[in-house]
Amino acid sequence: MIESPICKLLGIQYPVFQGGMAWIADGKLAAAVSNGGGLGIIAAGNAPGSYVRDQIRIARSLTDKPIGVNIMLMSPFAQEVAQVVIEEKVEVVTTGAGNPSKYMKAWKEAGICVIPVVASVAMAKLMTRLGASALIAEGGESGGHVGELTTMVLVPQVCDATTLPVIAAGGIADGRGVAAAFMLGACGVQMGTRFLSAYECSIHPNYKEKILKATDLCTMVTGKRLGHPVRSLRTPFAREYSKAEYGGMGDEELEALAVGKLRMAVQEGDNEQGCFLAGQIAAMVRKEQSAADIVREVMEEAEPILREASRWVK
Numbered sequence: 092m093i094e095s096p097i098c099k100l101l102g103i104q105y106p107v108f109q110g111g112m113a114w115i116a117d118g119k120l121a122a123a124v125s126n127g128g129g130l131g132i133i134a135a136g137n138a139p140g141s142y143v144r145d146q147i148r149i150a151r152s153l154t155d156k157p158i159g160v161n162i163m164l165m166s167p168f169a170q171e172v173a174q175v176v177i178e179e180k181v182e183v184v185t186t187g188a189g190n191p192s193k194y195m196k197a198w199k200e201a202g203i204c205v206i207p208v209v210a211s212v213a214m215a216k217l218m219t220r221l222g223a224s225a226l227i228a229e230g231g232e233s234g235g236h237v238g239e240l241t242t243m244v245l246v247p248q249v250c251d252a253t254t255l256p257v258i259a260a261g262g263i264a265d266g267r268g269v270a271a272a273f274m275l276g277a278c279g280v281q282m283g284t285r286f287l288s289a290y291e292c293s294i295h296p297n298y299k300e301k302i303l304k305a306t307d308l309c310t311m312v313t314g315k316r317l318g319h320p321v322r323s324l325r326t327p328f329a330r331e332y333s334k335a336e337y338g339g340m341g342d343e344e345l346e347a348l349a350v351g352k353l354r355m356a357v358q359e360g361d362n363e364q365g366c367f368l369a370g371q372i373a374a375m376v377r378k379e380q381s382a383a384d385i386v387r388e389v390m391e392e393a394e395p396i397l398r399e400a401s402r403w404v405k
């Protein structure tokens with residue numbers, strides 16, 4: 092068994108978070124991960140508070156374990172979702188794609204464990220000062236909205252900058268990644284892409300098939316020009332967007348090109364027009380299995396690796 096302070100802090104068995112993937116991480120997936128001993132996280136994405144409330148209640152009907160909600164701070168509904176998590180007494184809030192400073196006090200007063208995603212040392216220091224319970228250091232290998240630094244570079248620097256427990260994210264999909272994260276100073280991991288192949292993950296079959304068939308070089312980053320870099324599978328949409336981005340299309344038209352494309356991937360499996368978010372590690376996701384099996388498997392793989400790491404020291 093791997094003992095980690097994050098397990099004690101949150102009352103979970105394994106130090107494994109399921110990433111809050113917009114349009115994907117619903118109450119059903121989150122409950123399955125929490126029932127498996129990890130921390131299941133509902134993604135608010137760009138959805139209104141009523142959707143998030145419904146998903147929290149669905150998760151509550153399926154598990155009595157702690158659950159989290161991820162608040163995407165660029166969402167027009169971030170403010171109302173910030174209130175919903177308080178009303179619904181969610182145990183953990185993670186945040187992404189921005190600075191959650193203005194919500195921290197209210198969440199803390201409500202007894203919520205606040206665990207922001209940080210993509211820089213400055214943000215790690217600020218969140219530590221404002222009373223976060225832990226930090227997620229997410230490198231740019233991840234799917235979706237990405238920061239500048241890689242996991243390898245970001246995690247140790249964030250660990251040096253904070254006294255809080257650090258969860259590593261980005262490019263982790265098996266026990267080797269978990270072990271490496273612990274070696275870098277993290278005491279837990281967050282995985283998104285690996286959970287796309289979970290039975291309880293309700294994405295369109297085309298999406299799952301794309302992940303299961305992915306190869307090492309199959310993702311790309313688009314959206315840098317507008318300041319919102321996003322990693323997705325190299326599909327016709329991603330290529331078209333990239334061409335437009337570097338071909339001089341106007342900002343407004345470019346922005347309009349991306350509208351609705353995540354939903355088209357997740358719900359309709361639109362191979363041409365969908366934007367299939369995925370991390371660089373997609374090529375290592377090779378089988379469908381239950382969310383609980385994923386959590387258990389990566390931790391069981393990590394144990395002997397960590398134990399045997401000492402063989403290098405003579």
Ligand code: TUI
Pocket residue numbers: 113136163165186187188189190208209210214229234235236237238319321368
């Ligand atoms: O948030 C994510 N990943 C996401 S959000 C998302 S929804 C979306 N849809 C369309 C366009 C853009 C997003 C899909 N994937 N990951 C967490 C994350 N947060 N990665 C990096 C950051 C981050 C970046 C800057 C956190 C804080 C930050 O602070 C900047 C500042 O100072 O405000």
